Amino acid sequence: QVQLVESGGGLVQAGGSLRLSCAASGRSPSSYTMAWFRQAPGKEREFVAAISWSGGSTYYADSVKGRFTMSRDNAEDTVDLQMNSLKSDDTAVYYCAADRLYGSSWANDFGSWGQGTQVTVSS
Numbered sequence: 001q002v003q004l005v006e007s008g009g010g011l012v013q014a015g016g017s018l019r020l021s022c023a024a025s026g027r028s029p030s031s032y033t034m035a036w037f038r039q040a041p042g043k044e045r046e047f048v049a050a051i052s053w054s055g056g057s058t059y060y061a062d063s064v065k066g067r068f069t070m071s072r073d074n075a076e077d078t079v080d081l082q083m084n085s086l087k088s089d090d091t092a093v094y095y096c097a098a099d100r101l102y103g104s105s106w107a108n109d110f111g112s113w114g115q116g117t118q119v120t121v122s123s
Helices: none
Strands: 002-007 010-013 018-026 033-039 046-051 058-060 068-073 078-083 092-099 117-122
Touching: 002 092, 018 033, 018 092, 018 117, 033 068, 033 078, 046 068, 046 078, 058 068
Parallel strands: 010 117
Antiparallel strands: 002 018, 018 078, 033 046, 033 092, 046 058, 068 078, 092 117
8 A cells, every 4th residue: 555645735716726736655656546536524525536557547527627637746656636717616625545446436446545635615
């Protein structure tokens, strides 16, 4: 498994942008699929985006497609989530996750998790 630490959350106005980062450590983090999930108060954790170990493939939830972009830097063992055109519905705790499986959007398929970072979008 890998250890994950998120950063970059905060308060932003609707329509604004925010960039989240996730630093990975442990055994071969560059070989893992990385993903972002989010959880709003009273709601289940939901998939946001994922990126393959090479960075060559990404997939997104329909709710963020065209607004969010996920990238990774395997030399630095980091992944980023650039969030543009933020809406109040994007308010949630955002979690970084990792697993060797690629293609899943189910939280239970990811074995490593960060502690989360709060994103609050004011309308």
